[in-house]
Amino acid sequence: MKSLTDVLDGRWAEIRREIRAQVADTTFQAPYGFGVEEHRAQVLEQLHELARTGRPRLGFPKEYGGNGDIGGSVVSFEMLGFGDLSLMVKAGVQWGLFGGAVELLGTREHHERYLRAIMDLELPGCFAMTEFGHGSDVQHLRTTATYEPATQEFVVHTPEPSARKEYIGNAARDGRMAVVFAQLVTGGQSRGVHAFLVPIRDENGRPMPGVRIEDCGPKAGLNGVDNGRLTFDRVRVPRTALLNRYGDVAEDGTYSSPIDSDGRRFFTMLGTLVRGRISVAGSAGSATKRALTIAVRYGETRRQFERPGTDEETVILDYLGHQRKLLPALATTYALHFAQEELVASLDELQSSRDPGERSRRELESRAAGLKAVATWHATRTIQTAREACGGAGYLAENILPSLKADTDVFTTFEGDNTVLLQLVAKGLLTSYKEEVQDLSPLATARFVAEQFVGAVIERTAARKVIERIVDAGPGRDDDDALFDRAWQIRAFEDREEHVLDSLARRLRRATPETAFEVFNAAQDHVLRAGRVHVDRIVLEAFVAAIDRCEDAEAKALLERVCDLYALANIEEDRAWFLEHGRLTSARSKALVAAVNTLCSELRPHARALVDAFAIPEQFLAAPIISGPTP
Structure with missing residues (x-):
């Protein structure tokens, strides 16, 4: 569905199309079975080829030969995630981390002396x-x-x-x-x-x-x-x-x-390098899309067990259990894609601004930390699920999934350990990065929390305006059909975040200078939940805002159902919290499970269209499991 691809491609659609066209002519062999030295040599050769395309220049300043398109440079790295992830990581080291540090931490003398050589790969x-x-x-x-x-x-x-x-x-x-x-x-x-x-x-x-x-x-x-x-x-x-x-x-x-x-100086320096975390989140999303595309295509061709009353075996994606494995993960991947797009746009606007403001910078850093954590954990979990969904065939190196598992596993701990990153998100919510907690110490956090009430931190974004319009227009219904009401879903996510933050603040108020570490450490599970539910809320908002922008009626209707599945599967996974805190009755909880089943059934006919909309270049899907004879 081209219109769906257009929605996904978003603001940097032209760059995405150009990269797809460029990689279509790439002839490098997939690295399966390569030795370490052979693989390294190929990646270096690919890196030089990438330098010759000029794409690494996208995010660098125009006065040194760059394009000044920061968002485009992040999208370019994200697209590398469809191929050999070693190339993406090595490119990220060269132009994102090394080059980015010289640009953002250095001054004109460094820029004039080094940036062109870095962009051209003359200085690795x-x-x-x-x-x-x-x-x-x-x-x-x-x-x-x-x-x-x-x-x-x-x-x-x-x-x-x-x-x-x-x-x-x-x-x-x-x-x-x-x-x-x-x-x-x-x-x-x-x-x-x-x-x-x-x-x-x-x-x-x-x-x-x-x-x-x-x-x-x-x-x-x-x-x-x-x-x-x-x-x-x-x-x-x-x-x-x-x-x-x-x-x-x-x-x-x-x-x-x-x-x-x-x-403050230390955290300002680290904050300038936020681009790396955003790029990792986007690349993790690309690898996840690749795994889901393979698994869904395989699920549409692999047959197992005869359907009663027929002579044909059943396509495995027709089984609810198989749909349950893949379709909620697919819905979450869509949601994270739109949250990533919004994050990249915020980065582009912030770093293009002469005076973005301290609060804007910190909100961006917090959002980047949270999305990196959630997106990479989702990649690890979903790629494993995709591997299982392809059975023994998914374990063969030629079918790509094993290398995706191995290559993305470290994403959860590089560019920031995910557990630490979610703590940063929660501390940002609790303190708004007040001066007292710039060192992020438990004592400073506890002192500040003891001084003032803390509620949910709601950013004033374009997505937020869409959300408020939908909530204000919501009917406030309370029957089982409310599960499919967008306003009800949004309120459920908001209410969970506000409650978790408020209760966390109350726990931390007990701290004294002598007990600060013990109190904070004892609440660490609560801290991590606060970070996670905050990210879940902003991801849902980004998805809803993307649907609001969609002008194609057919694509919009399909995305509405995918968004329903993301929201309800998220609540279903956290049913224990919603039940424990009286947000769901037992009857509503059962209805929630049935609603997720219904959505999986409704989206089953669209599964192939949803993964094809990612428009992954076919050369990166050349797995015998889906490109060879039907099993």
Whole structure:
């Protein structure tokens, strides 16, 4: 259904169409059965081919040869998720993380010297943040960069084994320079974590003096990415190696920054790199769509057990149990797609603005964290479900699903561990990122919560205006048919979020300075639920707003039912909470199960159209399970 594809393609439809046309001519062999070195070599070759298309220039500033289209660049990365995910990750490291850090944390001197070489892949680079002993707790990294006024150099050093930079993409084989995050020390005082440009290889590929490079070796997936370990033994870099947009060191060692608070400066620096999380969420969505397309197509051809009274075996997608596996997951994938589109649009508007405002930045960072967590968890769960839905055939490497499982598994822990990210979402809701909790400590959170009542934080977005119009026009009905009433569904999601946040605030009010950690830790399950139900609500709102924009009547009617399935399957999965808190009667709960069954049955004839609307290039669906003879 082309009109459905048009709705999905959205604002950046032209870029999506161009990429589909470009990859149609790609002849690279699928990496199944490749050794690690063979796979890495192919991905590097593909990366150079990608650089020649000019697409990596999309998000960079126009004055350095870029296109200044930040949203388009994220969509471009998202589209790479339909193919070999090793290429997507390596591209993300080069242009999203390495290039993005130079652009967003550096100043004109860095931009003029490095950006063109980064865009053209003349300077392959790394993003060296994570340490063996510190992953999520970036603020307390142990690597140091100590300034010496006499030589006007920083001395970058790994003081202990736990400070070794770990899992660094592009480091083991191809990278020549790294953005290294380290504690800046000048005049005997630590000024917190800053980013430094550190050469790690010379032009002949040999490690630079004092730089030790190790290969992480084979991984569960993404073996086309050369992850490595970096250790620095008093490596000297010039003063200008500091990416100094948010903090600078003068020749005499004097430190200066436009942001006074070390904690606020740190989180501002990290916030500029939010593009990476958004790209991961989008790529996870692409991999999920690919898995569902394979599973649905297979489910329409695979037959099992004769239907009574006939000589024909039943197509497995006609079984309710099989529909239950795939169709609610498909509905959630649609919902997350529209939430991702809205998030990318917000990123594009924010980073294109000269003065976006502190609150807008923090709301974007919170939403990016929440959607990344939910989208990647959904990918892990759905790809496993798709594999099971294809039986033994789904376990064969040639049928793509095993590599999708392996390659996306790490998405839940890179670019931020999902559990930590949902805590960030919840803390943002509770505190609105007040100054007291910029360090995100449990004590600061507890103190602020003790001072004021906290309700649901409802952002003023375009989607929200649509929601309010629908709720205001809702009939307020209370019969079983209310389950299919959009206003009832929206109120259920809103009510759950408000109740969870209010009850969490009440729990945290008990904290004292002495018991803050214990109280917060004891409520951590509640904190995570608060983050999750908030994301569920904004995902539903994005879906509803997308339907409101749809002008094709047939596509709109189909999307209405898909949205019903997303909303009701979400409530069904959380029936225990709704029952425990008196939001559902036992009779309504049973009706909810029946409603999900009905929707699965109604959407069954449209399953193929719904996955085909993703318009995944056929070369990425060349699995014998669906492209070969019917089983």
